[in-house]
Amino acid sequence: MTSASAVLPSRPGRPSWGGRNYTLLTAAAVVTNLGSQGALIAAAFAVLESGGSGGDVGLVAAARTVPLVLFLLVGGALADRLPRHRVMVAANALNFLSQGAFALLVLAGEPRLWQMMALSALGGVGQAFFGPASEGMLMSTVRGEDAGRAFAFYRMAMHGAGIGGAALGGALIAVLGAGWVLAIDAAAFAVAGALRAFLDVSHIPARAAGGGMVSDLREGWREFAGRPWLWSIVVQFAVVNAVVAAAEAVYGPLVARDELGGPGPWGFALAAFGAGTLGGAFLMTRWKPRRLLLAGSLCVFPLALPSAALAVPLPVAALAGVMLLTGVSVEVFGVSWMTALSQEIPEEKLSRVSAYDWLGSIAMVPLATALAGPAQDAVGRTPALWGCSALVALLTAAVLCVPDVRRLTRRTTTVTAGAPLGSADAEGAVGRLG
Known part of the structure; x- marks a missing residue:
C-alpha cells in the first residue's frame, strides 16, 4: 500500500x-x-x-x-x-x-x-x-x-x-x-x-467482492482475535474506561459536593485534565517512542490516580495536578495506539478492527455508571474508589505480561498494508514483533 x-x-x-x-x-x-x-x-x-x-x-x-x-x-x-x-x-x-x-x-x-x-x-x-x-x-x-x-x-x-x-x-x-x-x-x-x-x-484500492456482511464481520473478528496485543488491550480498556467513567461521572461530583466545596473545584479539575490532553498531544508531535505499546501501556497506570485522589480526597490543587498528568498520559497512549493500528492492520480491514475497538471501549460504560451508586451503598464510596484504582493498575500490569505488547516496535519504513511482517516487503522494517 x-x-x-x-x-x-x-x-x-x-x-x-x-x-x-x-x-x-x-x-x-x-x-x-x-x-x-x-x-x-x-x-x-x-x-x-x-x-x-x-x-x-x-x-x-x-x-x-x-x-x-x-x-x-x-x-x-x-x-x-x-x-x-x-x-x-x-x-x-x-x-x-x-x-x-x-x-x-x-x-x-x-x-x-x-x-x-x-x-x-x-x-x-x-x-x-x-x-x-x-x-x-x-x-x-x-x-x-x-x-x-x-x-x-x-x-x-x-x-x-x-x-x-x-x-x-x-x-x-x-x-x-x-x-x-x-x-x-x-x-x-x-x-x-x-x-x-x-x-x-483514489489512493485506496477498490474493494474486492466479498461474501456478504456476515462474512465481512467474521473476517474482521479473525483479524481482531488473531493479534494478542490488540484484543488484550481492548479487553483491558473495556474495564478501564468503565471504572474511570464511574469514578469521574458519578463519584467525582459527589466528592466535590461533600468534600471539596461544590461543583467549581470539580470543574477546575476536569479543565486541568483537558489541558493535559492538549499537552500530551503536543508531546507526541515531538516524541516517537520506539516500543509503541510498551510506552503507551505504561502511561495507562496514571489513570488509576484520579480515583485514588478522590478516595483520599486530595486538596483541589493536588487533584488538578493529578488530572493534568492523567490527561498527558491518556494522549501518549492514544497516539501510540493509533500508530500501532495504522502500522499493523491491513488498510481494507481498518474500519472493522476500529469497530471492535470502539465496542470494547464503550460497551461496559453504561453498566458501570449504573452500578456505581449501588456499589457505593454496598461498600462505601471510599472503598469503591480504591477498587476502581486497583482495577486500572491490575489490568494494566496484566496487559504488560503479553509479550507482543512489550515487543511491538515502530517501523522506520512503510510496509505494504496487509503484507506479513516476514515478507520481502518487510525485510527493512524495524517493527517486527519479537
Whole structure:
C-alpha cells in the first residue's frame, strides 16, 4: 500500500503528511467537536427545562449509547465495504437531521421525553456508522514513519475544539438557550459533511467482492482475535474506561459536593485534565517512542490516580495536578495506539478492527455508571474508589505480561498494508514483533 501522503502531496510549507485529505479530515473534526461538546450540555439542559429529572437526563444519554453499541460492528463492516467518505457523509447527514429535529422540538417548546430519546437514538446510530469509517479513513490517509505525529496533531486539534466547544456551548446556552445550541450543532454536522464529501479516495484500492456482511464481520473478528496485543488491550480498556467513567461521572461530583466545596473545584479539575490532553498531544508531535505499546501501556497506570485522589480526597490543587498528568498520559497512549493500528492492520480491514475497538471501549460504560451508586451503598464510596484504582493498575500490569505488547516496535519504513511482517516487503522494517 503506498502511503497516502505520497499520492496526495502536501503544499509547500506543510509537513509531508499534511495533504489535502488530512487537512479536510482535521478541519471537519474541529467543526463537529466545537458543536458537539456544547450540544451535550444543551441536551441535558433541554431535558431539565422541559420538566425532566436527573434520571431523565440519563435516559436520553442512554438512548444514544444503546444503538451506538448495537450498530458499531455493522458500521465497521460497511465502512470497509464502501468508500469510507460516503459512509461518513451519510452519517453526518443523519446527525444533521436528528439534531436539527431535536433543536426544533426544544425551540417549539415542551418536547416530550420519548421524542428526545428517539432523536438521541438516531444520533447514536449515526455515530455508530461514522466512528469506524472516520478512524479507518484517517489511518489510511496517513501511514508510515510520520503517522504518529500526524495523529498527535489531529488529536490536539480535536481536544482543543472540544474544550472550546464546551466553554462556548455553556455561554451560549445562558444567552440563547439550549435549542439554539442544538441548532448550531446540527449546522456543524452539515458543514463537516460537506467538507468530508471532498475527500479523495483514489489512493485506496477498490474493494474486492466479498461474501456478504456476515462474512465481512467474521473476517474482521479473525483479524481482531488473531493479534494478542490488540484484543488484550481492548479487553483491558473495556474495564478501564468503565471504572474511570464511574469514578469521574458519578463519584467525582459527589466528592466535590461533600468534600471539596461544590461543583467549581470539580470543574477546575476536569479543565486541568483537558489541558493535559492538549499537552500530551503536543508531546507526541515531538516524541516517537520506539516500543509503541510498551510506552503507551505504561502511561495507562496514571489513570488509576484520579480515583485514588478522590478516595483520599486530595486538596483541589493536588487533584488538578493529578488530572493534568492523567490527561498527558491518556494522549501518549492514544497516539501510540493509533500508530500501532495504522502500522499493523491491513488498510481494507481498518474500519472493522476500529469497530471492535470502539465496542470494547464503550460497551461496559453504561453498566458501570449504573452500578456505581449501588456499589457505593454496598461498600462505601471510599472503598469503591480504591477498587476502581486497583482495577486500572491490575489490568494494566496484566496487559504488560503479553509479550507482543512489550515487543511491538515502530517501523522506520512503510510496509505494504496487509503484507506479513516476514515478507520481502518487510525485510527493512524495524517493527517486527519479537
